[in-house]
């Protein structure tokens with residue numbers, strides 16, 4: 001049995017497992033009830049929902065994680081200690097077992113009581129949130145989750161699920177079937193076929209064969225605390241930077257809000273290895289880290305987050321509006337913020353789909369960078385995201401070929417990035433060049449590119465291609481409901497005044513003018529990359545998401 005090492009005074013361990021002072025405990029007494037506990041009593045189990053928060057006044061308890069090989073110790077709490085990790089805030093299922101080891105008095109606080117303290121008491125909020133986040137990070141780093149993922153680095157499904165769990169900050173144990181022969185035997189014994197990999201063991205009992213992210217999210221109870229029947233003040237569609245900013249401001253200002261996200265929170269920014277131009281982060285911040293902080297912040301204030309569900313329609317003829325989900329259910333809200341951003345454009349190269357996840361990638365995060373360590377890679381595109389990917393991958397790859405269709409890097413590329421690319425000996429820029437062939441049996445093995453300047457096609461033994469060729473808006477579900485521009489981006493505010501070839505039904509219907517960021521439907525707002533005229537930056541997406549909430553308040557106050 002291993003345990004989290006005892007912390008020294010200054011390391012993260014101290015803040016992960018702090019001892020509350022008598023004064024802090026006294027403030028918690030107001031929302032709690034005293035409970036006498038005896039040795040052996042189990043206070044919570046993995047998979048439990050709505051688990052209370054316990055503060056130990058006297059006595060001891062241990063936190064363990066049951067696994068296939070027995071219990072693994074996480075930590076022991078003593079007087080002044082407290083239970084809980086991030087599931088306390090997110091409302092998801094518990095990951096660990098809590099067992100009393102020495103009789104004593106515990107303060108038991110309901111989930112609602114904890115939320116009210118976190119919202120009101122700044123000092124306790126800081127101590128508890130920091131501890132919950134650090135405890136979650138400790139579980140992640142030690143692979144102590146309720147998921148075992150058995151997969152292969154050559155399998156796109158494995159990459160998809162690893163990214164899903166990582167981007168949702170969910171701890172899991174990964175077993176690499178390429179190297180772990182015992183697991184391969186186990187799969188053979190259960191007659192699990194190649195196309196059924198990855199295999200996921202969820203909560204120690206349910207075996208899922210190559211599940212969709214939605215099936216995995218359901219198995220883990222990601223959305224268990226969400227009530228679909230409630231009419232909310234606000235639904236935010238999409239949890240990229242703009243949607244997360246809207247969620248933080250809406251929840252912190254007392255709006256009852258739900259965020260719905262198709263994949264994992266973070267959006268495009270979540271796939272960025274390092275954002276260096278976001279205010280306040282002079283050494284840069286990974287998109288994923290920024291997203292994780294925002295998710296914690298939004299949930300701390302009480303925003304609900306529905307993961308792995310897509311919005312496929314909007315019933316826009318009556319208020320409260322109804323959002324239709326991919327499973328057919330409908331959710332009502334008095335106001336809506338659309339923050340569905342944009343998705344990568346895919347070039348029409350033959351075989352592209354065949355090699356997606358098997359050599360062709362649309363994001364360059366830590367996971368992908370590990371797949372191509374010391375190998376040659378290609379980055380396609382001449383914009384900011386391509387530039388960033390090239391610079392990031394050049395740290396692990398042997399060589400990065402950056403293929404740009406036009407004769408120069410994009411006008412919108414930041415100057416600092418252009419300098420990093422052109423001065424980096426590991427990056428080779430090829431202008432007027434396009435990929436024309438992708439070949440290999442299962443995994444990508446060879447790439448052919450055509451150089452329009454020389455008229456030559458050459459074939460290279462390269463196994464990794466990163467496609468970063470811009471994005472188009474995710475508004476297909478809004479056709480006929482909202483006024484869009486010619487490229488499908490949502491028109492807002494003054495842009496709605498411009499003469500357009502929309503049907504009259506999409507004209508602004510009220511005598512007051514639309515507010516800034518308001519779409520052709522009163523009370524429905526669009527923010528970030530999905531909005532016509534957006535500037536494709538994290539900061540502007542965050543700014544728009546925040547401003548939108550001020551406007552939502554006004555819309556909600558209307559008769």
Ligand SMILES: Cc1cc2nc3c(=O)[nH]c(=O)nc-3n(C[C@H](O)[C@H](O)[C@H](O)COP(=O)(O)OP(=O)(O)OC[C@H]3O[C@@H](n4cnc5c(N)ncnc54)[C@H](O)[C@@H]3O)c2cc1C
Nearest residue numbers: 238240241242262267268272311341342528529536537538
């Ligand atoms: C690799 C990369 C690097 C970048 N680097 C930088 C940088 O360094 N600095 C910078 O300022 N900008 C950068 N950008 C741009 C920046 O990330 C975007 O401008 C920003 O993410 C836009 O945020 P958004 O919230 O509007 O949309 P998005 O980030 O696109 O998020 C939209 C979210 O909505 C979800 N969604 C879509 N449709 C639905 C639906 N129907 N139902 C439910 N959910 C849905 C998506 O899954 C997604 O999570 C980068 C972009 C990329 C791709």
